Amino acid sequence: MVTWAVAAATSAGLALCAADGVVAGGSRTVTPKGVEAEEPLPFDPAPPIGPALARVAALTALGRKLFDDPALSASGRMACASCHDPAHGFGPPDAAPVRLGGPNLDQPGTRAVPSLAYSQFSPFFDEHHYEEDDEADGGLDAGPTGGRTWDGRVNRGREQASLPLLSPREMANPDAASVVAKVAAAEYAGDFRKLYGEGIFADPAAAFAAIDESLETYQEYPPEFAPFSSKYDAFLLGRAQLTEQERRGLAAFNDPARGNCAVCHVSRLSARGALPLFTDFGFVALAVPRNKAIPANADPAYFDLGLCGPERRDFAKRKEYCGKFKTPSLRNVALRPVFFHNGVVTNLRDAVAFYAKTERQYDDLPAEYRSNVNREPPFDRGPGDAPALTEQEITDVTAFLKTLTDGFSETPSPVTVTGAGADHLDSTRRGLQ
């Protein structure tokens, strides 16, 4: 139960250079007192581990306080948790398509709040992604993959944390120094000094980086952000049975001729036995209908085109990317009150039914980009064809998706998280053998 902390320690940039090797090796176990290795390690593991674990635990506790603190916003009323609600998989708290932020909480965003649970496993953005452990895609360029946000323009949690803190539509602080001043005045300022040194607040750049680091560390804390404790996890580990309906839903979800969902929302154990994340982090244009409830959409000339802008700028001229958004994980999807990048759907069954439509509504994608829209099953049907999923199958898939909600069982143990990447988790060895 402590190996996560070692991985978190490495991702928090601590001096544990060999810890990745320890975790990836799989056969070694890490204990708070040190590392018990089958073969001698090229360093003395005992001294750094204990303090490093304590530091990660302290960073996590501090990061949680920062995440929950509305005082860090210009309005004084908006925390990270206001938009990323722990009760909803760290997704939005209600069915409003976008949140209102800014100093007076009256500035609307343009995108639905993504769920943060499991998002730590997104690999860094890569325009040409090659699958490592995939029989189907081996050696093929899967195209743009990874990164954080709906358009992948950020890679690490620590970079991401600065965005909402400074965005005029979100927490709306004028600059990093004003965020630092708020932390210096907070009840937990002492915790902060203890971790980063008495003089930390005198150096606003270093203090801001420290805020980002502790927010990131908290967001990588497995019991809250990656517990792998859903009914489906228990099923894969042989510790629970799915109902008839859930099994039918899973079959339709996986079937290449019906839902074909798993081609993007990966549902099987990896070749190395890692539990699936229900995303391949790829970018796809689905032509989700326009959401008229988003104020920015009142302007008929405004289009959110994902990878090619407007938030992301580097691919502004890449027409072949327009309309593409990152495939979200479906873990905890039943806790989401809104679905898709623009929150146009507010009911899980309707989100599934979107995939069974034979007629697409292209009202949120300029005609010149329509050829970017995916045509693989279930999107290979046209008017007059039988839909990819029957009404019963839509209901069954919806029932299956509800098995992806965490909290069904204990977090599988031992969990060894190796940080970003496809083979992030190696919790299944015991359960599968």
Ligand code: HEC
């Ligand atoms: C006003 C609502 C709001 C607040 C407050 C907010 N976020 Fe977000 N967050 C969003 C939205 C919307 C996105 C998606 C942005 C996009 O796709 O362009 C997002 C995306 C993210 C992501 C990327 C998830 C992924 O991997 O795709 C992370 C991480 C994140 N936020 C962390 C935070 C942290 C940490 C805080 C507090 C410092 C915070 N957010 C505050 C609305 C919010």
Ligand code: HEC
């Ligand atoms: C070709 C890849 C692909 C396939 C196949 C696919 N999806 Fe998706 N899915 C995506 C992408 C990309 C998004 C986000 C699109 C957007 O917001 O514009 C998404 C979003 C979703 C969402 C909303 C999640 C959220 O956080 O808002 C649900 C639910 C969903 N998919 C379920 C399914 C189901 C069920 C199937 C099979 C019937 C399926 N998907 C098939 C790529 C795919």
